[in-house]
Amino acid sequence: MAGRGGGGRTDNIGRDNIGRDMDGQQDLRLTPQRRAVLEVLRAVHSHPTAAEVYDRVREVAPGIGAATVYRSLGLLVQAGQARELSLGNGTAARYDGNTSRHDHLVCDRCGRAVDIDLPSPVEMIVNELAHSTGFAITGYDLQLRGLCPSCRPGG
């Protein structure tokens, strides 16, 4: 397996969802169900849990089963068309339809995940490390943790 992200607890990152960021996307036959799941994912920026995706998909594709939605999510992640965010602390994984490289700000209390739109300073370190270690660095995950405005005391 390729390298891991920026340290920290990585034990619940089961599959190599690190390392896919900069890879090309693989072909995945888009059945109508998978397309519906993908469209829901791309339409929202809230990094929904699988259960939330299921709720939304049901609105556009009534009759679709939870198992189908969950399986589609897994396949889309495997194919590089969606990202799975492991937020740790036993919280449910969240899904991201934005597969371009970006980092997240994560709330420790409610699990809300927000995209970081600033240029990543890590990019420089990655390039430097690749140069000095000879590693072909294929990706990294950066999560800044804290409390979101609704969870902050007095906020």
Ligand SMILES: [Zn+2]
């Ligand atoms: Zn919060």
Ligand SMILES: [Zn+2]
């Ligand atoms: Zn995101």
